[in-house]
Amino acid sequence: MFKKILIANRGEIAVRVIRAAKELGIQTVAVYSTEDKDSMHVKLADEAICIGPAEAKKSYLHLFNIAQAIANSGCDAVHPGYGFLSENPNFVRICDDLGVEFIGPDAETMERLADKAKVKAILDENGIPTVPGSSGSIDDESSLIEVANRIGYPLLLKASWGGGGKGMRVVRKESELIDSYRAAKLEAKASFGRDDIYIEKFIEHPRHIEVQIIADEFGNIVHIGERDCTLQRRHQKLLEESPSPVLKEYTRKKLHHTAVEAAKVLGYKNAGTMEFLFDGEDFYFIEINTRIQVEHPVSEMCFGIDLIKEQINVSAGYELSFMQSALKPEFHVIECRINAEDPDKFYPFPGTIEGLYIPGGPGVRVDTAVACGTKISPYYDSMIAKLIVRGNSREEARKRMLRCLDEFVIEGVKTTIPFFQRLLTTNDFINNNYDTNFIDKKFLGST
């Protein structure tokens, strides 16, 4: 096992990794910007090295300084957390050069999987469902009809050289196809000077559902169930839950199986996430995230495992501590990301935490790096806490979450707590009646 891990991150995820390392008896090294001198990850780690000024690109993104901090610290492994350098293959190579283990996939895998088109092509070849479409522009109306029939309706016609919705047409049935195609061509020509058009399946009310997987060096690849992350604001996840309330048991099993297959096909190692869109019947792979994610506690709480410890174990060359058959989802879990933001307009709201009461009791987990007196810096992400609750049913979890949101006291900055209180009491949330556009339409449209 490793002797000393350097955590190339800050905030709650740095604290999270320090916790796992401590429980494994591993020494920890924090890195920090001058802005973060008094922050929790610096206090909790055994050692701390200042790596630059407040701006992330001069500190947490500064390969050179972090590399030297790794060298100076004498660590034998590095955990990247999420964000910052966590998906930068050059950082992985630097770790390799320094002779320390990067806790995550290897550089080659990371680089290979960053090319989304290539990943899609590989998965297509291997029978993993991706969002269906023509493999290039459609040149004539007969092949248009042919491809359209293969993909099925509704369809999306898109300008190959376009953007911003121009030249885009939703086609709901075959009788509209030719007219829409011609209109789209004309519009594309007018807008972009070229009239090339391609087709993609139109997913009208997509749910974002992802599958957590983890793989070791011994060929074991297991999934830790799915997370439903449909509730997003401008593609930023706000609330995640597991299991997804919209999957039927048969579809859920197929999804899990597909995610594991995809990981095998892609030769993936360590913890990763397979993201899918779900249209109510079928699911389509969209991308793989080659790192631990913000919402990993949802799966941890649902299955009673510790993903960070497993990541460390796997990276140190050990076998996964569980088999697929031993993993049973025990609870319904919901996570709310508590951001220091105006709860109506969602702009960041830095400041100092002047009063704090963190909810507790049964089935509640709060991951945070803030304490009474902590300064929320405008330089970094506005997420200040993850509030995760479990229940024996979705309804119990929902009520528990409302109870916790009500209990949670954060004084000194505005937070998204009031937003979640509204969200969790809407009928649409209670009845699962939403898609990825829900918050943008219902909450941002109205304010």
Added chain:
Amino acid sequence: MFKKILIANRGEIAVRVIRAAKELGIQTVAVYSTEDKDSMHVKLADEAICIGPAEAKKSYLHLFNIAQAIANSGCDAVHPGYGFLSENPNFVRICDDLGVEFIGPDAETMERLADKAKVKAILDENGIPTVPGSSGSIDDESSLIEVANRIGYPLLLKASWGGGGKGMRVVRKESELIDSYRAAKLEAKASFGRDDIYIEKFIEHPRHIEVQIIADEFGNIVHIGERDCTLQRRHQKLLEESPSPVLKEYTRKKLHHTAVEAAKVLGYKNAGTMEFLFDGEDFYFIEINTRIQVEHPVSEMCFGIDLIKEQINVSAGYELSFMQSALKPEFHVIECRINAEDPDKFYPFPGTIEGLYIPGGPGVRVDTAVACGTKISPYYDSMIAKLIVRGNSREEARKRMLRCLDEFVIEGVKTTIPFFQRLLTTNDFINNNYDTNFIDKKFLGST
């Protein structure tokens, strides 16, 4: 279901009950002394009624004021928490008179079970093992030998009219019996004027192990596993865990079965605890607690249930929400009681919480009513937080507990955190090598 519950308690247990009630959609009424005006349970409840000055006997123990508060509040149920009035049958009768449900057993049961000798006799009759002994004084040496052989060695000879260790003799084998008996008689005569002697089984290294049970009005009685509460300081529990690390699977099952049988024999309803001593081979019933206990979260976390919600459900006339067969212990759980006390001498240390960081992360629960700025009053119990962790093994739980104790920051008062840090790193704790005298001998003897 109830509409409004009054919580006749303070501190973390009041907060705990408020949480459960909120999640069930029930309104809550806090009662408080003038000393507790700003405390958390007052803030979290929907209503709050001041019931007297700081001294408990004029407020939290003041039947008259609490009764009137119940009447004034218009509540339809009362939760007593633990301590204070929770085992006072008169309080139950007052609730009956006021037409509100007391969440716990009925007055008759509570009164009946308070008579320990009677309970012991009933259980003896029904084949439930209690600490074996002669049913009265032993008058002659032949019956002495007979009874001694029935009970087995080691034995304790005790003066029927004595106390304080005088006239007490441990007898380890039959050859010592007669001499010890004669000596004890002489000593008893000299000390107390009467030489009546009785025998009891001597449990040399007792472990305190208790079984949580809960019963509804439909005849369902289930156990929620056992808790090992051997680590006590002067009969005050400091650390509890589940499952007990000293029980073999066969004994554990027998213990659980016995506890349920005892509850049936005693006609018990609602949540209760059967306390046993365990001598390494056999267990002996010592008493029943007719209320929820401080350490109930240990069982909640081990089994993934909510005992307070179940208590409320059962009192409202609903069936238990689970059956015995559905209850499986998922984790090893350890709880440390964090008291505002000097960690060496254990005297209370009231003051104001000036800095606070509460540990979090996976598998951690903290039940507390304190926040930054809270005043710890000298008038009430010194327990300020319960830190409960789970792990997939005892060792993982132990390491997680140490990680959390290390993270826990409480400034302004001394706490028992340093004591637990020492305790959990002793070989004796790691190897389960302790009995109920351990802390008094090893930790208090040395300071």
Added chain:
Amino acid sequence: MDLKSLKDLMRFVEKSQFVEFEYKDDEIHIMLKKKEAFVGDNIVTQAPQPVAVETREQKQQLDKEVVEERMGEKKEKGAKEGLVEIKSPMVATFYRAPSPTSSPYVEVGDEVKKGATLCILEAMKIMNELEAEFPCKIEQILVKNGQKVEFDQPLFLVKRLD
């Protein structure tokens, strides 16, 4: 405060019996302690002494403010004009008269003697008469007839007449 006034003040305190003097502004906070104040502390053995005492004082101050806010009253005024609150010694229902048809025991503006009944506090079916502990003039009645009251809740604002 200029230097002269300050020195003046100090001279005054120096000559006084007070061994400790504190003064804050605005608005006011004075604390004066005689030697005996500390001797007392010493005798009370078990409590965590001097600091605790101060803390409690501060706390009470705070508490009072909280209560006042809760009660929606204007204490500053009261305090300045030498008014006193008469508080409920129990959880009860407040009645101004002995029966629904009787006239109230007291009205605003009444001057009452020590021992006069001010109201009925009904608790657990028992009618408790609350008596004036000192002669006073009723300035304000702070709760309504039939209102439920908690322990320590101010019932009357009065001016002492002794």
Added chain:
Amino acid sequence: MDLKSLKDLMRFVEKSQFVEFEYKDDEIHIMLKKKEAFVGDNIVTQAPQPVAVETREQKQQLDKEVVEERMGEKKEKGAKEGLVEIKSPMVATFYRAPSPTSSPYVEVGDEVKKGATLCILEAMKIMNELEAEFPCKIEQILVKNGQKVEFDQPLFLVKRLD
């Protein structure tokens, strides 16, 4: 309050019975204590409170020391005497000389010109020369040869000569 008034006041207190005197502004806060005020404290032996206060003070002191140690600075002194710290602009290893056999770039007491090399900061096998940004006199070298340094860590305490 001007210096004269202050001295005046000090003389006054010095001659008085007061063993403790506090005065704040604005707006005002005075506290005066005579010797007797403390007798209490001394006699109360068992109470845990005063100790706690000390502990807290010690802790703050400790914290300060820790920070200073971490930063390797003596800020009070430095600030008072108009000294300036030259800090590390990167995470690196600090070398006083270009090679183990060479003599150090600078010694305590040296006066160096703007642009003069002060030390080598080695990071990722690259030798970075740290140059003086202004003429200065080296008052103290705060890290040892070969020591690992973090970003912003003070390396030299110097007196500016411009």
